[in-house]
Amino acid sequence: MTYIDVDGLTKRFGDTVALDDVSFEVPEGEFVIVLGVSGSGKSTLLRTLSGLLSPTEGEITIAEEPMIDPRPEVAMIFQQHNIIGDMTAYSNSLSGGVHRSTFFSSVLQLQDDEEKHRALDALDTVGLLDEAEQKARSMSGGQQQRVGIARALVQQPEVLLADEPVASLDPGSAQSVMNYLRTASEDRGLTTFCSLHQVNIARKFGYRFIGLRDGKKVFDGYRDDLTIDVIDDLYGDIDTEGMFVSDDGDADAAADGVVST
Amino acid sequence: METLTPRPTASSRRDENRADLRVTTDTSNSEGAVGSDDTVPDRIAEQFENIKQTRRRRALGWLGLIAFLAFTTLQAFAATELLNPDARLETFRESLTGFFPITDYFGVIPFLDVGRYLEFISQGNLLYDPEIGGLLFQFPPNPADIYAFFFQELGIFQIFGEAGITLAMGFVGTILGFPFALVFGTLGSERVTPFPFNFIFRGTMSFIRAVPAIVWTLIFIPFLGLGPSSAAIAIAFDTIGNLGRLFVDELEEIEDGPIEAMRTTGASKPQIVFFGMLSQVRTAFIAWTLYIFEINVRIGVTVGVIGAGGLGYVLASQQNLLRFTNMMATLLAIFLLIISVELFSQRLRSRLRSDEVEMSIWELITGFPRRMAESALK
Numbered sequence A: 001m002t003y004i005d006v007d008g009l010t011k012r013f014g015d016t017v018a019l020d021d022v023s024f025e026v027p028e029g030e031f032v033i034v035l036g037v038s039g040s041g042k043s044t045l046l047r048t049l050s051g052l053l054s055p056t057e058g059e060i061t062i063a064e065e066p067m068i069d070p071r072p073e074v075a076m077i078f079q080q081h082n083i084i085g086d087m088t089a090y091s092n093s094l095s096g097g098v099h100r101s102t103f104f105s106s107v108l109q110l111q112d113d114e115e116k117h118r119a120l121d122a123l124d125t126v127g128l129l130d131e132a133e134q135k136a137r138s139m140s141g142g143q144q145q146r147v148g149i150a151r152a153l154v155q156q157p158e159v160l161l162a163d164e165p166v167a168s169l170d171p172g173s174a175q176s177v178m179n180y181l182r183t184a185s186e187d188r189g190l191t192t193f194c195s196l197h198q199v200n201i202a203r204k205f206g207y208r209f210i211g212l213r214d215g216k217k218v219f220d221g222y223r224d225d226l227t228i229d230v231i232d233d234l235y236g237d238i239d240t241e242g243m244f245v246s247d248d249g250d251a252d253a254a255a256d257g258v259v260s261t
Numbered sequence B: 001m002e003t004l005t006p007r008p009t010a011s012s013r014r015d016e017n018r019a020d021l022r023v024t025t026d027t028s029n030s031e032g033a034v035g036s037d038d039t040v041p042d043r044i045a046e047q048f049e050n051i052k053q054t055r056r057r058r059a060l061g062w063l064g065l066i067a068f069l070a071f072t073t074l075q076a077f078a079a080t081e082l083l084n085p086d087a088r089l090e091t092f093r094e095s096l097t098g099f100f101p102i103t104d105y106f107g108v109i110p111f112l113d114v115g116r117y118l119e120f121i122s123q124g125n126l127l128y129d130p131e132i133g134g135l136l137f138q139f140p141p142n143p144a145d146i147y148a149f150f151f152q153e154l155g156i157f158q159i160f161g162e163a164g165i166t167l168a169m170g171f172v173g174t175i176l177g178f179p180f181a182l183v184f185g186t187l188g189s190e191r192v193t194p195f196p197f198n199f200i201f202r203g204t205m206s207f208i209r210a211v212p213a214i215v216w217t218l219i220f221i222p223f224l225g226l227g228p229s230s231a232a233i234a235i236a237f238d239t240i241g242n243l244g245r246l247f248v249d250e251l252e253e254i255e256d257g258p259i260e261a262m263r264t265t266g267a268s269k270p271q272i273v274f275f276g277m278l279s280q281v282r283t284a285f286i287a288w289t290l291y292i293f294e295i296n297v298r299i300g301v302t303v304g305v306i307g308a309g310g311l312g313y314v315l316a317s318q319q320n321l322l323r324f325t326n327m328m329a330t331l332l333a334i335f336l337l338i339i340s341v342e343l344f345s346q347r348l349r350s351r352l353r354s355d356e357v358e359m360s361i362w363e364l365i366t367g368f369p370r371r372m373a374e375s376a377l378k
Helices: A042-050 A089-100 A103-107 A113-125 A141-154 A171-187 A199-205 A228-235 A251-260 B006-036 B041-079 B089-099 B114-123 B130-136 B143-152 B158-188 B195-210 B213-224 B228-252 B256-264 B269-280 B282-308 B311-320 B324-353 B361-366 B368-377
Strands: A002-013 A016-027 A031-035 A057-062 A074-077 A159-163 A191-196 A208-213 A216-222 B102-105 B109-112
Touching (some): A002 A042, A016 A042, A016 A057, A016 A191, A016 A208, A031 A042, A031 A171, A031 A199, A042 A057, A042 A074, A042 A159, A042 A191, A074 B256, A089 A113, A089 A141, A089 B269, A103 B269, A113 A141, A113 A171, A141 A171, A159 A171, A171 A191, A171 A199, A208 A228, A216 A228, B089 B324, B114 B324, B158 B195, B158 B228, B158 B282, B158 B311, B158 B324, B213 B228, B213 B282, B228 B282, B256 B269, B269 B282
Parallel strands (some): A031 A191, A031 A208, A074 A159, A159 A191
Antiparallel strands (some): A002 A016, A002 A057, A208 A216, B102 B109
């Protein structure tokens, strides 16, 4: 059953082609990792999927509805967290659900208890219930990203898009953020897109992989198809041996090894 | 003139000579370096020549600019009649003895007669109104009078006499102007209102700014009469223009990230503006508002001078009576008022900006001597 249908997606910024005729179909509930070097079009793909950018050509359909503008069913998590530093973790989490309330009740935080419990529940999911009253600005990078996940969950989405959620985090925080992301998406049955450039983390958490190079889709397959040759193809001339410690399926150990160093 | 002309030419020629000398030494040096190492020469020499040229051109540019400024300043001096001023040093010296009265302390030591300042400050109710203050400060305390102070006389500002009136003008102006400044400033930002339409709001604010507060007071005199009320309304108007402009500028600096994040949550346009934009600048807005409050108290003094009341009015009337000692006493009171407002606002702003956990009022008071000592030792 196709849930997300991307058909002939092309996005140009002036003369630059960011995405070139990308097509794929994703069934409901899949955890998809988008791989590629910087500038390969990962961010553009996710931003187009979220409705922040509109495609130059082609079409995106989510739940049989074309994706033209951002909509509540599709939540996004950003590399830069993009949470509001001056507000507490709780207020940030609560702000994910403002589309369900009127302007004044959202500004004065007069939402009903159900909504507020939902915000706290989301913070609990990402392990930040005790830090709910902390100012987001005073939190660590990993914690801020988890607040970003909580906000996305309060939105009650069906699709979760994560644009390099761990790119600016240290390996330890990266692992924990990815763990929370996967748990949340499994528990709530979310179709998840996560772009990454760390191959070891990708192999540890991914189920399905889409590889981009220069805006073209060069790989689309499941975990077993992701071989060292595919990685070499994606990352070109770069020495990928260090990034891909073992190709015999023991990627978890490899990823843990990275953390401990 | 003829005697003057040769001199600059001679000196400039000397400068040129010196410059030539320097250049020749430089070239000889670089040639020496080239001689010792053949691999470097052309590219480095060429770049060196380039840099020298650029620097010489820049120096010429600066010289031209300075000459132009000097010429223009001379014209401005002429326009302000400063070239042949109607200076009356004798009168000024006389007035100075009025401004700074001297008395003999203990019959022998001549020094500034501070007593006469204090006398006028208390007699003119510049800083304290005993009639209102008497309700609050009496022993034993009288509950009925205290009630009257807060709820009948509404004396929180009036207890400070003329200074209180000036302070209240600035305060009311800031409070009344703030919501309008917030609306105009937000709607004037290009990110909230698309390009040509945001100029409706920016234009309105520019117009308000183009008219100084003192002129706004004149405009409101037919409406509210010459007094603190028209001054307060005028200051409120001025606040819309100035504070709103600061808000617009602040909103230009915000990051796109949180705005995009709020868009993806499916929030409505007003919600995106509030959560994505205004929440990023909340602290800055409060800080700017406090800054404008400081300025508004100063404006309160200025509009007082044309008769709107408060310390400015006292200053102007004493000047008309040529009582320079009283004028100086009023200036002291103004100084005290402005300094206290600035200290208060700056402390509050630095507290807002700091990430530290906020102190409770109790800590603020009891910990004061220790913090004072700590900052004195730094």
